[in-house]
Amino acid sequence: MPFTVGLSQHSDPGMATGEIVGRVLESLGAQPDVALLFTSGEHLANTDEIAAAVSELLNPGAFIGTTACSVAAGEREIEEETAAVLWAGSLGSGKRRRARAVQLSGVPDPAVDDDALTAALDEVDAANSPSMIVLADPYSYPVDAALVHWAERWPHMSVLGGLSSGAAMPGGNRIVVDGGVHRSGAAALIVGGSVTVTHLVSQGCRPIGQPYIITEAEGNVVRSLGGLPPFERLQQTFEKLDSADQHLVQRGLHVGRVTDERKIDFERGDFLIRGVLGADRESGAIAIGDEAPIGATVQFHVRDARTADEDLHAALSNSAPGARAASGALLFTCNGRGTHLFETPHHDASVLAEHLSAEVAGMFCAGEIGPVGARSYVHGFTASMALFSDGDAP
DSSP states (O other), rough: OOOOEEOOOOOOOHHHHHHHHHHHHHHHOOOOOOOEEEHHHHHHHHHHHHHHHHHHOOOOOOEEEEEEEEEEEEEEEEESSSSEEEEEEEOOSSSSSSSEEEEEOOSSOOOGGGHHHHHHHHHHOOSSOOOEEEEEEEETHHHHHHHHHHHOOTTTTEEEEEEHHHEEEEEEEESEEEEESSEEEEEEEEEEETEEEEEEEOEEEEHHHSEEEEEEETTTTEEEEEEHHHHHHHHHHTTSOOOHHHHHHHHHHHEEEEETTOOOSHHHHEEEEEEEEOOOOOTTEEESSSOTTTTTTTEEEEEEEHHHHHHHHHHHHHHHHHTTTTTTEEEEETSSSGGTTTTSSSSHHHHHHHOOOOOEEEEESSSEEEEEETEEEEESOOOEEEEETTTTOO
């Protein structure tokens, strides 16, 4: 399953299109099975033109794309500059299509897209282990509600992707679906057949202290952890930390909720990470960036560049041998990572290149989609990765 990546930093849309399409034609020829387009900088306004040209010149079997503040190609991350990235691949021979693009409408009820998704799943023979890459406009598409719905409707479907980050206001992003360009909604790439898509999520956080059970809560406000006010639990944890970790707590505190309560011991990867939004010293309650179900197990977490680096290396090192032999990979990393988090540029892309021999492309997101436990969520400060390999390969 060959893949390739075309990158252009030319500001002229015609020149940029020629460079990225030329790369695909040189490596794969016309009519690749899949193609993803990511545009940034001055090309935010040129996405319609570039997408139409890619569709006409390459005629991909399934084609989606979106706009972003920054993009990734190969070992490079092009941050807050003009760039166009085209990732394309051939998914193997056979009469049946192995991928299909679907336009998802930006309405409150994601179930309205069920018929289109069902048809796509049937067409690519993805009944057993379907995989879906989603590029969504954060201003118009109900991503959280959609993820809940998809988990109920298709519990065996893996979902990964990211939220468009190219615009700071509604209507500014572009969503590409088979050459058509939209200003709202989302694009979905359904992949099936013998193609194996391994989804990895690196949240880049480290647990501190010990886990506690939420014993009193309302909405996103936690009032009691293990029978004591959360702020008191935090103080107990803080006093036992070294000075470096105390500094990290003061810079930004997170809480992780265990996604599989059947486990006895918890480690990185077992938690869904959410930020601590505030605390009330008088009552001892804390507010977190998610619902706080009573009975759930949670633990305080910290995040820094070293932890994020270790976590990403661990996620890739612990992936299955087949995943590490992937020939194509998509990277959806947070717009708060890159040089905003790491001292050196190109961090996430270069780590993927270190562990994989795959053709890598992706974007910096306003929220990253990926699985933790049995279902997918929207994350922050996370790197979500989709690794493509041939399931028929020995």
